[in-house]
Amino acid sequence: MNPSVPVPPRKSTSNPPEPLPVVSRQGNPQDWAPFDRALARDGSVDPTDKAVYAALASFIDSTTGRSAPSEAVLGSSDVPDDVPTRKRLAACIGRTMQTVDRSIKRLEAMGAIRVDRRVHPDNPKLPIPSVYELLPYKPQPPLVQKPVIPGPRKRLPISATKRARILDRDGHRCRKCGVAEDLTIDHVLHWSRGGSNADDNLRVLCRSCNSRRHDGDLEGIDS
Numbered sequence: 247m248n249p250s251v252p253v254p255p256r257k258s259t260s261n262p263p264e265p266l267p268v269v270s271r272q273g274n275p276q277d278w279a280p281f282d283r284a285l286a287r288d289g290s291v292d293p294t295d296k297a298v299y300a301a302l303a304s305f306i307d308s309t310t311g312r313s314a315p316s317e318a319v320l321g322s323s324d325v326p327d328d329v330p331t332r333k334r335l336a337a338c339i340g341r342t343m344q345t346v347d348r349s350i351k352r353l354e355a356m357g358a359i360r361v362d363r364r365v366h367p368d369n370p371k372l373p374i375p376s377v378y379e380l381l382p383y384k385p386q387p388p389l390v391q392k393p394v395i396p397g398p399r400k401r402l403p404i405s406a407t408k409r410a411r412i413l414d415r416d417g418h419r420c421r422k423c424g425v426a427e428d429l430t431i432d433h434v435l436h437w438s439r440g441g442s443n444a445d446d447n448l449r450v451l452c453r454s455c456n457s458r459r460h461d462g463d464l465e466g467i468d469s
Contacts, residue, residue: 266329269305270312271380291356294341298349299358301338302378305330330378350375357381404431404443412448420452428453 291299305313305328313330325331332343339346353359359380363373409431419426432451435441451459 266325267331267375267378268313269302269330269378269380271303271306291358292349292352294339294345295349295352295358297339298335298346299353299380301335302330302359303380304338306380332374350378399437399440401437402443404448408443408445408448412445413450415445416450419450420455421449422451422455422459425452430456432456432459 307313313328325334327334332346335346336343350359350361354361359378361375361379362377364376366372366374412431413429418429420429429450430453432449433441433443434447434449441447
């Protein structure tokens with residue numbers, strides 16, 4: 247190599263240090279207990295989302311209103327315990343990082359937090375949080391539930407075995423007129439009124455008596 251020819255410096259292939267996420271709180275510091283009680287009253291937040299919010303709040307210094315900054319590098323093994331990484335938040339609530347991500351998005355949607363994100367150094371398609379800002383809690387409007395109007399009960403078929411048993415019990419004859427032809431199995435208490443397919447709620451009627459009974463023209467059969 248000619249010593250008179252300068253050698254250009256090599257470009258560094260390593261990623262620059264990435265700042266770790268921090269948590270801040272907008273406005274006056276708010277105790278978690280009143281916040282939790284408010285959420286319990288209006289029932290607007292999933293328990294997992296409340297746990298993630300509580301985990302984020304636990305990193306905030308009460309005097310500064312934010313978590314302590316760190317000079318550690320994202321992904322390194324020496325990240326201190328007071329840094330709210332996705333992995334540490336997941337450990338706080340005993341769930342996966344994917345669960346934390348879903349809860350963060352729901353908390354954002356309801357206006358409980360604001361999140362600034364940056365591009366992940368190893369995956370440009372994966373934005374990762376850099377700042378979590380906890381916002382003042384605004385009670386959600388109560389959900390107005392529409393009254394539930396029960397629909398008709400789904401009628402259960404009478405099995406062939408049960409049908410044969412009821413016919414044998416009633417002597418293969420109509421319980422009203424005694425004919426032995428064109429027989430049906432009738433419910434003593436109508437199915438539409440809560441009757442069941444139990445043996446003691448079933449009886450044999452001919453088709454004519456069954457039709458007259460449902461039309462209200464058959465006397466004595468319900469006594």
